[in-house]
Amino acid sequence: MTSNKSSELVTERPITQLRIPYHLAIIMDGNGRWARARGLPRLAGHRAGTENLRRILRACVDLGIKVLTIYAFSTENWERPKSEVRGLMSILERVIDRELDELNANGVQIRHLGRLEGISERLQRKIKYALELTAHNDRLILNVAFNYGGRAEIVDAVRRLITGGVPTEQVDEALFSRYLYTGDLPDPDLIVRTGGELRVSNFLIWQGAYAEYYTTPTFWPGFDRKELLKALEQYSRRERRFGGLKS
Secondary structure, eight states: OEESTGGGGSOOOOGGGSOOOSEEEEEOOOHHHHHHHTTOOHHHHHHHHHHHHHHHHHHHHHHTOOEEEEEEEEGGGGGSOHHHHHHHHHHHHHHHHHHHHHHHHTTEEEEEESOOTTSOHHHHHHHHHHHHHHTTOOSEEEEEEEEEOHHHHHHHHHHHHHHTTOOGGGOOHHHHHHTSTTTTSOOOSEEEEOSSOOOOTTSSTTGGGGOEEEEOSSOGGGOOHHHHHHHHHHHHTOOOOTTSOOO
16 A cells, blocks of 8 residues: 655656556544544534545546446444444435435446445435435446445355355356446456554455555545545556566
């Protein structure tokens, strides 16, 4: 995982010269620390993070990114204080209520990555409605990893293979990938982590095998279009070899 510290001294190249990833994934980290630095409660940071998502979505559409996957709530986040978990669920519900019509009008297709078990029936209904309403949009696919864990995803894929009676001799990497939550999508080209941590946190651990990683100390609420362009600048300077060598 590569930090952006050295890239801060690099002059940004014109947007037309940037290599734009088809599939961008973001670990949206640092909401709580952003709030604490301002003397605010943690949930204020999460609310600021949802406001920032609108800006990043707009930037992704403008730049021509076709798939955006965001890490919104992990299977491990249930261990946080109950008041914070309730607040996060309430924020997601309000985001669906407030943003769904605009996202649909702008051609955004919403998908859910993760398990619905444990989420309230009311929120489950709203998630399912959002998926159905936007299912045929094709301007941008927004994968919301909510109640998501990379290991749980692999376990679920194995269960579906077994339930489907797939002969073991037919199982290879390509087939297995189709049983993941992202089964019909290409793997992420670039995974960005905000907030400065250097770990993958159980996020897309199969799909991210050959992704380029970029981390920035900027907390998620402050990760604006300029910060996104810094990440794309770094990505444009990488040589992707997928384990091989360029001739």
